[in-house]
Amino acid sequence: xxxxxxxxxxxxxxxxxxxxxxxxxxxxxxxxxxxxxxxxxxxxxxxxxxxxxxxxxxxxxxxxxxxxxxxxxxxxxxxxxxxxxxxxxxxxxxxxxxxxxxxxxxxxxxxxxxxxxxxxxxxxxxxxxxxxxxxxxxxxxxxxxxxxxxxxxxxxxxxxxxxxxxxxxxxxxxxxxxxxxxxxxxxxxxxxxxxxxxxxxxxxxxxxxxxxxxxxxxxxxxxxxxxxxxxxxxxxxxxxxxxxxxxxxxxxxxxxxxxxxxxxxxxxxxxxxxxxxxxxxxxxxxxxxxxxxxxxxxxxxxxxxxxxxxxxxxxxxxxxxxxxxxxxxxxxxxxxxxxxxxxxxxxxxxxxxxx
Ligand SMILES: Cc1ncc(COP(=O)(O)O)c(C=O)c1O
Numbered sequence: 001x002x003x004x005x006x007x008x009x010x011x012x013x014x015x016x017x018x019x020x021x022x023x024x025x026x027x028x029x030x031x032x033x034x035x036x037x038x039x040x041x042x043x044x045x046x047x048x049x050x051x052x053x054x055x056x057x058x059x060x061x062x063x064x065x066x067x068x069x070x071x072x073x074x075x076x077x078x079x080x081x082x083x084x085x086x087x088x089x090x091x092x093x094x095x096x097x098x099x100x101x102x103x104x105x106x107x108x109x110x111x112x113x114x115x116x117x118x119x120x121x122x123x124x125x126x127x128x129x130x131x132x133x134x135x136x137x138x139x140x141x142x143x144x145x146x147x148x149x150x151x152x153x154x155x156x157x158x159x160x161x162x163x164x165x166x167x168x169x170x171x172x173x174x175x176x177x178x179x180x181x182x183x184x185x186x187x188x189x190x191x192x193x194x195x196x197x198x199x200x201x202x203x204x205x206x207x208x209x210x211x212x213x214x215x216x217x218x219x220x221x222x223x224x225x226x227x228x229x230x231x232x233x234x235x236x237x238x239x240x241x242x243x244x245x246x247x248x249x250x251x252x253x254x255x256x257x258x259x260x261x262x263x264x265x266x267x268x269x270x271x272x273x274x275x276x277x278x279x280x281x282x283x284x285x286x287x288x289x290x291x292x293x294x295x296x297x298x299x300x301x302x303x304x305x306x307x308x309x310x311x312x313x314x315x316x317x318x319x320x321x322x323x324x325x326x327x328x329x330x331x332x333x334x335x336x337x338x339x340x341x342x343x344x345x346x347x348x349x350x351x352x353x354x355x
Pocket of ligand 1: 070230232233234235255256257258259260294295296297
């Protein structure tokens, strides 16, 4: 923070109501910025400037050559800072970069950038007990002078952060979803990559679902429209009627959710459930007693019911999360905030500057 921004930032911090943070942009002090040119990344720096000045022909603008990630840093009860599975986000970002013919970022560079951003903005990290966290948004964009459909001559890798609140202020609240005739991705398209085009394609279906008072859309498999793929910008899981098995869809057009794979592991190793990645047919929802959407933002959004055509299927209840959903949520959130023992390698500590 420079001399002349300090009073402004101090005011901004004083204005933050840590117990009532939502998921809105708040400009924090410093962000990481690295450039790729002539086959290599530079060393990267932290900058106060939250604007990016781009060549008008940049492929990110015209051809959607960009990808991004989302992960969080958490303040623990003992004052230390946890990053949750950043190596998984680094690996997924490399997969996205490969799919869009962009240069990859090593684990080391990715995690170092995240740590630098958390440390430089530590005073924006919500205190333990508020349920808040510091959301990190890494991204890679194709930039530089260009006009044809080809990979960019230069790239930018950046990470910025925003303090965010818990998704559900009053605890886990089920919401209702509706199936859509639209697809977010094609069968062999870019659904498994975290690229902007998938999200652009989801804006209209999401808007239409919300206009009808649903939380978001359940996307069906783009080839046959008979099996569940994703729930809004989150993965889907369901618990079988006997309460013994967690099932989650498997498909090459689903984004591999880090939260989902963490829940699968916890369901098997901590809750003693069977787990399966397989088909969940939209006409067989009565096989399941609980369902949820999972992702970094909310951890788990319990799904009350799903509207499909004229049929409205309620899982556990429209007002209360089911028992397995609640156990999974408590286990994962406990690990993220350092209250429960983490499986090996899930937590990366960020050294606190003591601020
Ligand atoms: C389309 C989509 N599916 C699933 C997820 C959940 O992934 P994760 O658990 O890694 O946040 C996200 C959010 O990142 C998403 O955008």
